[in-house]
Amino acid sequence: MAPPISAATTFTVGTDDGRQVPIDLTEPLAGPERGPPLATDVETVQRKDGVVVIRIPGFDDPKYEEAAITAIRGVENTRPILLDLRDNSGGSSPGKLLSAIMTNPYRGTLVSTPMTIAKSDASNSFNGSIPALPITMMRSGPDITLPFTDAWKGKMALLINGGSASACEDFALRFKDGKRGLVFGEPSFGSTGQPYFVRFPEFGMSFRVSTKREYFPDGRQFEGVGVEPDVSIPLTRDELRNGIDIQLELAAKAVLAE
Numbered sequence: 001m002a003p004p005i006s007a008a009t010t011f012t013v014g015t016d017d018g019r020q021v022p023i024d025l026t027e028p029l030a031g032p033e034r035g036p037p038l039a040t041d042v043e044t045v046q047r048k049d050g051v052v053v054i055r056i057p058g059f060d061d062p063k064y065e066e067a068a069i070t071a072i073r074g075v076e077n078t079r080p081i082l083l084d085l086r087d088n089s090g091g092s093s094p095g096k097l098l099s100a101i102m103t104n105p106y107r108g109t110l111v112s113t114p115m116t117i118a119k120s121d122a123s124n125s126f127n128g129s130i131p132a133l134p135i136t137m138m139r140s141g142p143d144i145t146l147p148f149t150d151a152w153k154g155k156m157a158l159l160i161n162g163g164s165a166s167a168c169e170d171f172a173l174r175f176k177d178g179k180r181g182l183v184f185g186e187p188s189f190g191s192t193g194q195p196y197f198v199r200f201p202e203f204g205m206s207f208r209v210s211t212k213r214e215y216f217p218d219g220r221q222f223e224g225v226g227v228e229p230d231v232s233i234p235l236t237r238d239e240l241r242n243g244i245d246i247q248l249e250l251a252a253k254a255v256l257a258e
Helices: 062-073 095-101 119-125 167-177 237-243 246-257
Strands: 010-014 018-024 042-045 052-055 081-084 110-114 139-140 156-160 182-184 195-201 205-210 213-215
Touching: 052 062, 062 095, 081 246, 095 167, 156 167, 156 246, 167 182, 182 246
Parallel strands: 052 081, 081 156, 156 182
Antiparallel strands: 010 018, 042 052, 110 139, 110 213, 195 205
16 A cells, blocks of 8 residues: 655745745644625725725616716826736726716727628538638727827826626726826736627526637737836735735835835
8 A cells, every 4th residue: 555645845836027025834823814805886095195095896787887987086186096907807888987087088999809701600500511701800999099188187007906807807908008106016817808698598508709819009919918017016824914005005106106
């Protein structure tokens, strides 16, 4: 009988971004690990250092976008705003919010999507040779949007992380392309929207697949990459242990120094 294999108590985990994270299972826990507080509604925090933090939990309900616009317009142009979009999983692209803050022209994504041609589909259906992927693709973009004259013109920055996805990335990408301000935190999720839904109600299941492939305005890959922050502020284990929002504190400090 072979001797039991003992599990390692110390090892190193490699991450997709090239980091090497040491793990020590013998290290005693100092308490329950907890992350930074997540917003359930649009929240405005007037910090003592002068930075106004506006947390936006999602864009899946128009009320969030409307509340964010109202909050921004209520801030004096002399005070910097930090939009906290961490773990904002998206919804509908917030075009009204972009119109309310963008002060320079900005581009959207370059999009390609499959096309089907009825004659080809009919021929394939007779021959039984339906191709796995369409031969014809349609490409559009990147579109350019001009700023509105009444946009809020004060200093502004974003804070994102890996939970910032879909329509939230639409916002962050355009914010960064229009050079509206610095983006802090961690790379966003790297996802696309407009999925094709197939529902199986009898099983309580559904399936969805993206109907488009998106790229950055300059043609670089977007899916699986996401929006890279201008200033990387990774979430650390110590931060989770202590419950101190180091990402927010460092981002606010950098906004003031900009």
